[in-house]
Amino acid sequence: MLHRSAELPFLHGDVFHTRVRQPAAERSADTRIFLLGMLTLTTRFIPDFVAYHSPSDPSDALAASEFYAEAFAARLDAPALTVQPTLERVQGLLMISLYHWGMCRGQRAWMNVLNKILEHESHRPGMARTMRLMFEDPRKYQNPERPALIEKVRQLGMKSNASNATETGAVPDEQTLIHREIKRRTAYSCFILDQYQAFGRYRPQIINIDDLHVQLPCSEEDFQFGINVKTGSLKDSARSRDGHDGSTTITSTQVLSIYIHLVEIWGRFSGWSCKGGRREEEYPPWDQRSEFSKLRQRLVAFHDSLPPRLTFSPTKISAHISSGTITLYTAIHILYSLCNIVLHREYIPFLPLRSDGPSGPLDEPTFPPDKYDIPKGFWDESAELIFKSARDIMDIVRLLVVDRSW
Secondary structure, eight states: OOTTTTTOTTOOHHHHHHHHHSOGGGOOHHHHHHHHHHHHHHGGGOHHHHHHHOOSSSOOHHHHHHHHHHHHHHHTTOGGGGSSOOHHHHHHHHHHHHHHHHTTOHHHHHHHHIIIIIBOTTSSBOHHHHTTTTBOOGGGGSOOOOHHHHHHHHHTTOOOHHHHHHHTTOSOOHHHHHHHHHHHHHHHHHHHHHHHHOOSTTSOOOOOGGGOBSBOOOOHHHHHHTOOOOOOBHHHHHHHHTTSOOSOOOOTTOHHHHHHHHHHHHHHHHHHHHTTGGGGOSSOTTSTTSHHHHHHHHHHHHHHTSOGGGSOOHHHHHHHHHHTOHHHHHHHHHHHHHHHHHHHGGGSOSSOTTOSSOOOOSSSSOOOTTTSOOOTTHHHHHHHHHHHHHHHHHHHHHHHHHOTTO
């Protein structure tokens, strides 16, 4: 669960173990779908499963995962799955989509998210819309009314929402709050995979932040203990970081929310690159009116807003390994580095033969110094940033390989 907590943040320890320990005869068709999705992701890393499904020497670890991926696909056609969709089914589909994406089957992974979860292939509403996965009633998370006001209302012979909830036993317990957060995190898991797997006009992004009427996830501690927390929305968070009026700020404990905001930024970078990148630009990259400059400023603002414990350094990698928070920490910095690479690679010359140093692209559109007033050191800084980002990714991987305790 720790290793997949970035893309599949809905996994709750107690809820997951309850499903695993449930007698096989009592499991619903959707529970089986969920467990098959989990087995598909994990069995290649479990020696006993690998030995069972591939007894030859040397064994093929992927044989185990492929076995459960095929079983998952067969289960999707079961008659029992024609009834109302459930969170378990959506989560199982997210897991299988993540598996195929990791196996470089991008189109198949994207189709799992698009057709079955977000939009049905026959243009009927997908499971997410049918379940209202992207919506929640904000009144459920409002702070309780002041005790003095409640008492005054009672003296007048009236009833308040808070008193009704208390008297009827409608105050949510821990399990209800955990379930709400699981549903919320499932919605954001759909968003994360949609942003990652979208690629150009033939695999467009489906979920827009304006479609997400769901508050951002709470901290991991609040999630595990079932604490009722009011957080902001992704849209408000994005507006706040962009310098507009924002009603909320993300705290340093909401690491998942910080990661989700970076995923939204990545979606913008990916969309810009897939649409043509610099070839679609009207202005040179140093011009603040260019999309390149706007994206760069957005990424810089995100990086500058990171709390101290989430800034990048080898020492902090070791600290996050020790505290069990390494997955989201590395996901943030690898994705941040990828954003820089995708942005600046547009202006790195292809096959820079007979070049004395970075001087911008060699194919059109080009920016010859005699026609453009290029800021001093612009190309050098751009090249330095792209190679530093690549080095940071290598350093993260190297440190994780050296310290296998995580």
